[in-house]
Amino acid sequence: MDIIKAENLIYEYKRRDEEGNIEGIDRAIDNVSLEVKEGDFISILGANGSGKSTFAKHLNAILVPTEGTVWVDGMDSKDEEKLLSIRQTAGMVFQNPDNQIIGQVVEEDVAFGPENMGIPTEQLRERVDEALKTLGMMEYSKKSPNRLSGGQKQRVSIAGVLAMHPKCIVLDEPTAMLDPAGRKEVIRALRALNEVEGITIILITHYMEETIYSDKIFVMNKGKIAMEGTPREIFKHVEELEEYKLEIPKITLLAHELKKKGIDIPECVLSDKELAEALKKLV
Amino acid sequence: MPITADHLTYVYGGNKKLKTTAVDDISVSIDDGQFIGLIGHTGSGKTTFLQLLAGLIKPESGTVLIDGEDIFAKNFDLHSIRGKVGIVFQYPEHQLFEETVFKDVCYGPKNLGLSREEIESRANEALRLVGIDEAIFSQSPFELSGGQKRRVAIAGVISMKPKILILDEPTAGLDPAGRKEILGLVSDLCREQKMTIILVSHSMDDVAEYADRILVINDGKLAIDATPREVFNHKEELESFGLSLPQVTKAMVRLKESGIPVNTDAITVDEALNEILRVIK
Numbered sequence: 001m002d003i004i005k006a007e008n009l010i011y012e013y014k015r016r017d018e019e020g021n022i023e024g025i026d027r028a029i030d031n032v033s034l035e036v037k038e039g040d041f042i043s044i045l046g047a048n049g050s051g052k053s054t055f056a057k058h059l060n061a062i063l064v065p066t067e068g069t070v071w072v073d074g075m076d077s078k079d080e081e082k083l084l085s086i087r088q089t090a091g092m093v094f095q096n097p098d099n100q101i102i103g104q105v106v107e108e109d110v111a112f113g114p115e116n117m118g119i120p121t122e123q124l125r126e127r128v129d130e131a132l133k134t135l136g137m138m139e140y141s142k143k144s145p146n147r148l149s150g151g152q153k154q155r156v157s158i159a160g161v162l163a164m165h166p167k168c169i170v171l172d173e174p175t176a177m178l179d180p181a182g183r184k185e186v187i188r189a190l191r192a193l194n195e196v197e198g199i200t201i202i203l204i205t206h207y208m209e210e211t212i213y214s215d216k217i218f219v220m221n222k223g224k225i226a227m228e229g230t231p232r233e234i235f236k237h238v239e240e241l242e243e244y245k246l247e248i249p250k251i252t253l254l255a256h257e258l259k260k261k262g263i264d265i266p267e268c269v270l271s272d273k274e275l276a277e278a279l280k281k282l283v
Numbered sequence: 284m285p286i287t288a289d290h291l292t293y294v295y296g297g298n299k300k301l302k303t304t305a306v307d308d309i310s311v312s313i314d315d316g317q318f319i320g321l322i323g324h325t326g327s328g329k330t331t332f333l334q335l336l337a338g339l340i341k342p343e344s345g346t347v348l349i350d351g352e353d354i355f356a357k358n359f360d361l362h363s364i365r366g367k368v369g370i371v372f373q374y375p376e377h378q379l380f381e382e383t384v385f386k387d388v389c390y391g392p393k394n395l396g397l398s399r400e401e402i403e404s405r406a407n408e409a410l411r412l413v414g415i416d417e418a419i420f421s422q423s424p425f426e427l428s429g430g431q432k433r434r435v436a437i438a439g440v441i442s443m444k445p446k447i448l449i450l451d452e453p454t455a456g457l458d459p460a461g462r463k464e465i466l467g468l469v470s471d472l473c474r475e476q477k478m479t480i481i482l483v484s485h486s487m488d489d490v491a492e493y494a495d496r497i498l499v500i501n502d503g504k505l506a507i508d509a510t511p512r513e514v515f516n517h518k519e520e521l522e523s524f525g526l527s528l529p530q531v532t533k534a535m536v537r538l539k540e541s542g543i544p545v546n547t548d549a550i551t552v553d554e555a556l557n558e559i560l561r562v563i564k
Contacts, residue, residue: 048461245459
């Protein structure tokens with residue numbers, strides 16, 4: 001079954017003047033239809049203002065459609081009775097770790113979500129420990145979140161969502177504020193959650209190289225889905241991506257340039273490993 | 284206008300138990316017109332170092348010399364460096380506040396006590412330099428796109444005509460086109476306006492491409508001071524600092540490990556391309 005399904009989704013922001021009268025309408029999402037299979041690792045790319053974040057906010061009913069429908073694990077996001085259950089199914093992690101951490105102690109922070117779901121105390125302990133272990137943060141469980149690095153803080157935020165036992169985690173630029181080690185930690189954690197735990201990951205990012213392991217990439221442009229496909233299918237289209245204010249990973253660009261110079265390597269190389277394998281045959 | 288840090292040290296927290304040395308005995312001299320990349324993991328002391336360079340906080344010991352003058356000396360007028368050293372903080376668009384783009388950019392020079400004509404001519408020039416079209420001068424800065432807002436915020440600093448421009452992660456959260464636009468702008472300010480640039484970034488690819496010289500800060504100390512090519516030759520050391528290599532340098536190391544006899548010092552796509560072609564052809 002599709003864990004996420006959007007059908008003819010439209011979302012409009014209303015601009016109001018000082019008296020509250022509607023001045024104008026901005027269509028942030030313009031007739032988007034898409035499906036995400038359970039267990040997939042999905043990336044969403046797009047320029048600033050292309051509608052990515054607005055779309056993400058529909059996946060756990062922070063926003064509801066102006067027109068069209070979004071189903072999360074079969075539940076219509078407009079159905080208010082399903083609200084809690086939708087939020088439990090699709091958890092969200094945002095860009096700035098400092099805005100999401102509320103507990104004084106790491107384990108308290110992770111317990112916040114499941115506690116609000118009414119999980120009994122004994123199970124709570126189990127869920128928190130399990131989530132912290134999965135994210136490699138168990139040794140920090142009694143520490144203050146303020147003392148952690150950016151990557152560690154983001155892993156605590158992800159653990160907080162994981163402790164709610166979601167089927168799907170939506171992350172809106174989780175690495176934008178992190179240093180290289182922090183970015184690596186977070187991406188590695190997401191891949192493990194996807195591969196080992198089978199959790200559907202929906203990653204919004206501006207870093208192309210973070211998306212090369214995705215099962216599928218959606219490219220958004222001006223509120224519409226402009227491209228959809230595997231990383232290899234997407235990153236072939238150098239010029240089209242540039243038009244959408246995106247780029248291709250540096251390694252793919254290097255391979256692309258080599259090919260232009262007449263070197264016989266496959267189209268759309270994505271990783272160091274693939275590049276090494278292709279070139280080894282030629283030396 | 285060279286800027287020099289002389290045994291610069293800064294300690295946080297009065298209480299002995301909580302004392303942290305954020306900047307630990309850094310000495311470095313930056314010449315006019317250099318493009319410096321400053322890298323280090325979160326919490327390494329980069330931001331504190333920048334604040335000291337801009338005279339925003341006072342060091343525990345050591346000092347900063349701008350044009351040979353000790354900016355923390357008793358008789359030095361700290362206010363006078365506001366027009367010389369400009370600092371663009373992280374997410375500078377959060378500091379936009381005026382009703383119009385033009386007024387916002389005028390705010391800095393107005394505080395320098397300049398004449399009205401001078402203020403307006405500076406705002407015009409700064410907005411032109413960052414590529415903001417005159418048609419949006421009278422718009423509210425809050426109605427602009429993310430990249431535009433950030434350029435307006437940078438114009439607000441440029442309008443003070445600093446000789447030294449410090450930028451703390453100016454591309455965070457921008458799409459690839461927006462990143463290129465801001466870095467191209469900063470590069471032009473360096474090459475054409477001869478501003479000294481100190482750019483803090485978490486993107487190894489960006490500092491490899493744009494900087495003439497890289498300073499690596501770790502644990503409050505200046506750990507490496509070298510050209511990008513030399514810096515990215517220290518793979519293990521950088522990784523131990525929580526940093527990494529540019530993507531193409533990483534790929535070249537991988538190629539070498541797989542038995543392809545390439546030199547691993549390429550830091551840009553073009554350099555890597557030429558090196559691979561040299562070995563294969």
